[in-house]
Amino acid sequence: MNPTLEIFSQGEEIVTGQTVDTNAAWLSQKAVACGFTVTRHTAVGDKLDDLIVLLQDISQRADCCICTGGLGPTSDDLTAEAVAYAFNIPLEFDEIAFEQISRFFAQRNRAMPESNRKQAMLPQGAERIDNEWGTAPGFSLTYGRCWFAFLPGVPLEMKHLFHDRILPKLSTRFLLQPGQLITIKTLGLGESAIQERINSIEIPAQVQLGFRAGADDVQTKLLFPFDYPET
Known part of the structure; x- marks a missing residue:
């Protein structure tokens, strides 16, 4: 069985x-x-209590969680604080993170606002995820059954950190065996008509069936597990 993964996005704007x-x-x-088997996408606004409850719930039901957003320097960036409360872990000042943030501003000949110091406050024992593309370092930790990775919400920064920092960790932490996705595009038939035709076919329980209706076609998707026998 594939490990389960949830995606958690923080931000009132979302x-x-x-x-x-x-x-x-x-x-x-x-x-x-x-x-991975992705089981949930969840978005939560800038409310500390909601973030705490969600983190605690995820720690009990998912194998992995990728969280984005809430790592900035302003008062509505609450991710690190929520982690501290949810998992009873104190925040501590990370000197290396602070040096990286300071250098980011110095390289651009800009004065660093005092508020950016907040971004160097990380949960005790968490592994810092260095961010060369912005001021928000990420971090990762394990709590309960779940390994969490917290990344900045800026898409450019998030994608760089995922490729360069997170992917190598996932391959060592989890037994990952990708399945095979087959997509069949159909023109001239609606979802219900396709479903009726498929009803006469016995699809094995381990094969996931899904539909996606577009403006011009319907896509029927079949996801086969990695160990499904070839015929």
Whole structure:
């Protein structure tokens, strides 16, 4: 059975619809390609209590969770604080993270606001994820049954960190065996008509069946597990 993965996005701009959460879709595609079973996407606004409850729930039900957003320097960036409360872990000042943030501003001949010091406060015992593309370092830790990776919400930074920092860790932490996805595109038939025709076919329980209706076609998707016998 493939390990399960959840994607958790933090930000009031996401839950209010001001920003489309493209991070979750991109991460899902990467996770499925790696061999994870993605079970949930969750978005939470800038409310500390909601973040705490969600983190505690995920720690009990998922094998892995990729979290994006909430690592900035402002008062509505609450991810590290929520982790501290949820898992009863104190925050501590990370000197190396602070040096990296300071250097980011110095290289651009800009004064660093005092508020950016907050970004160097990381949960005790967490592994820092260095970020050369912005001021927000990520971090990872294990709590309960789940390994968490916390990444900045800026898509460019998130993608770089996922490729360079997270992917190598996933391959060593989890037994990942990607399945095979087959997509059949159909023109001139609706979803219901395709479903009726498929009803006469016995699809094995371990094969996931799904549909995606577009403007011009319907895509029927069959996801086969890695160990499904070839015929």
